[in-house]
Amino acid sequence: MKTLKLDNIDRKILEILQANSNITNAQLAKEIGLSPAPTLERVNKLETSGVIKSYHAVVDAGSVGLGVSTFVMVTLKGHNKDNIEKFIKAIKNIDEVIECHHITGAGDFILKIVAADISAYQQLMLEQVSNIEVVDSLQSLVILSTFKDSKSMPIPS
Numbered sequence: 185m186k187t188l189k190l191d192n193i194d195r196k197i198l199e200i201l202q203a204n205s206n207i208t209n210a211q212l213a214k215e216i217g218l219s220p221a222p223t224l225e226r227v228n229k230l231e232t233s234g235v236i237k238s239y240h241a242v243v244d245a246g247s248v249g250l251g252v253s254t255f256v257m258v259t260l261k262g263h264n265k266d267n268i269e270k271f272i273k274a275i276k277n278i279d280e281v282i283e284c285h286h287i288t289g290a291g292d293f294i295l296k297i298v299a300a301d302i303s304a305y306q307q308l309m310l311e312q313v314s315n316i317e318v319v320d321s322l323q324s325l326v327i328l329s330t331f332k333d334s335k336s337m338p339i340p341s
Contacts, residue, residue, distance in 0.1 A: 193216055194230065197212065201227075250300060252301055252305050253299075255324075255327065256294070257290065257325070261319070267318040271319070283295065297313075
């Protein structure tokens with residue numbers, strides 16, 4: 185992955201957009217001290233280069249009826265390319281899995297899963313996740329409370 189050379193204005197743009205992606209180009213231009221045209225050009229450059237991947241609304245899970253969040257450590261039956269590809273293909277089809285990371289250490293993958301309640305979580309695990317043919321073992325960690333859940337990346341200077 186190629187790293188784009190960012191100047192102080194690019195960093196400021198990224199900080200502002202991470203805090204409020206709904207800001208208008210005119211408001212953004214005013215905050216960074218440029219006119220709207222070069223501001224838009226810089227934002228477009230950040231988007232086309234892949235620095236800005238997308239824009240999203242951050243939804244509160246509890247407000248939409250998702251009361252249980254967990255991390256699940258997954259160990260595959262064999263850590264080979266075929267099993268990894270089968271697992272990834274299957275996990276991408278489970279909407280409740282909102283994050284999937286290939287990791288080092290005790291397991292092969294860590295998942296973040298959301299569900300309505302413990303019963304729904306149990307059903308999801310029994311009927312879908314544990315039925316993925318290459319899964320050897322699962323270790324669930326129920327999230328009791330969250331003290332930091334930042335979606336903003338620190339932009340190095």
